[in-house]
Amino acid sequence: MPNARPVPTVRRRRLGEALRQLRNTAGPDNAGLTLEEAAGLLAKLDTEAGREKSxxxxxxxxxxxxxxxxxxPNEVTDVLTAYGVTDPEVYSALEGLAKHAGNKGWWQTYSGLVAPAYADYISLESDAERISEWAPQLIPxxxxxxxxxxxxxxxxxTTRTPQEVTALAExxxxxxxxxxxxxxxxxxxAVIxxxxxxxxxxxxxTLMRDQLRRLLDAADLPNxxxxxxxxxxxxxxxxxGGFSLVGFPGLMPAVVLLENLVGASYVEAVDEVKIFANAFERILAAALPTDESLALIARLEESTRT
Incomplete structure (x- = not known):
């Protein structure tokens, strides 16, 4: 899994990208605002609110x-107000992202074992609404x-002790x-x-038999x-190669995770993320339909019993 800390964090980059998108569609006729125009609107809000200095x-x-x-979070509120955003879900999502950007999750219990970039990905996963994963080498x-x-x-x-491997599995x-x-x-x-x-x-x-059964059980979940x-x-x-396309509620831009033996990288540029989204659609088209896929898994699971 990831072992090099993305700097700055992916959460902060997602928030910045969302605010950039909103600025670029704000203003008259959705023509966008320059940074100078946006700063001017925010300074005006400060004046109207009675703040002495913006x-x-x-x-x-x-x-x-x-x-x-x-x-x-309160600054996010000001930015959204200046940009004319009225959707309460956008306010909630972006204010929440600003509020929780530095929060620690359950995985911090494993600090020193879980690399910072892996922890960063787990935080994204916990925020996510959906994940589309192409898995050509391992079960997701x-x-x-x-x-x-x-x-x-x-x-x-290969450099981990047996105890560390067990903890990472946990x-x-x-x-x-x-x-x-x-x-x-x-x-x-997931496409496997x-x-x-x-x-x-x-x-x-018996390991693979149990794993195949786990896939069939998971497929019973509606999500x-x-x-x-x-x-x-x-x-x-x-x-x-494999990839995970991580999508979030509302305006939040999607992120793609790529992994290899020495770490991981994120694809965040909107146009590049679209390339992976389009690729996933083509991967779905090339794969077996869901009913045939589950039938194949079931046959292989049965074959491990003989």
């Missing part, structure tokens, strides 16, 4: 949009059994709570390559959709 300048706004400066983490998680973490985290299991949380359970749409389902673990012959990319599939954009 702190709003175009450099300050630029730093906020580029995630180089912190913004308080949100659908893994504890045994599968331990085995696959041990293979990739973290992965705890992450799965987003699928069954009482309010707004995460919607997961068929080759992943044929993996076997020599020292744990989980599974498709399998068959071995005989033709060329598709997924041949470039």
């Amino acid at each position: 702190s709003w300048t175009s450099p300050k706004l630029s730093r906020i949009e580029n995630a180089q400066a912190h913004i308080r 983490g949100l659908l893994q059994t504890a045994a599968y998680a331990r085995e696959t973490i041990a293979v990739n985290a 973290v992965r299991m705890a992450r799965q709570a987003v699928l069954s949380r009482p309010e707004r359970p995460l919607t997961l749409w 390559h068929e080759a992943v389902l044929h993996q076997r673990f020599a020292t744990r012959p 989980v959709t599974l498709q399998i990319m068959p071995l005989h599939a033709g060329p598709h954009p997924g041949t470039s």
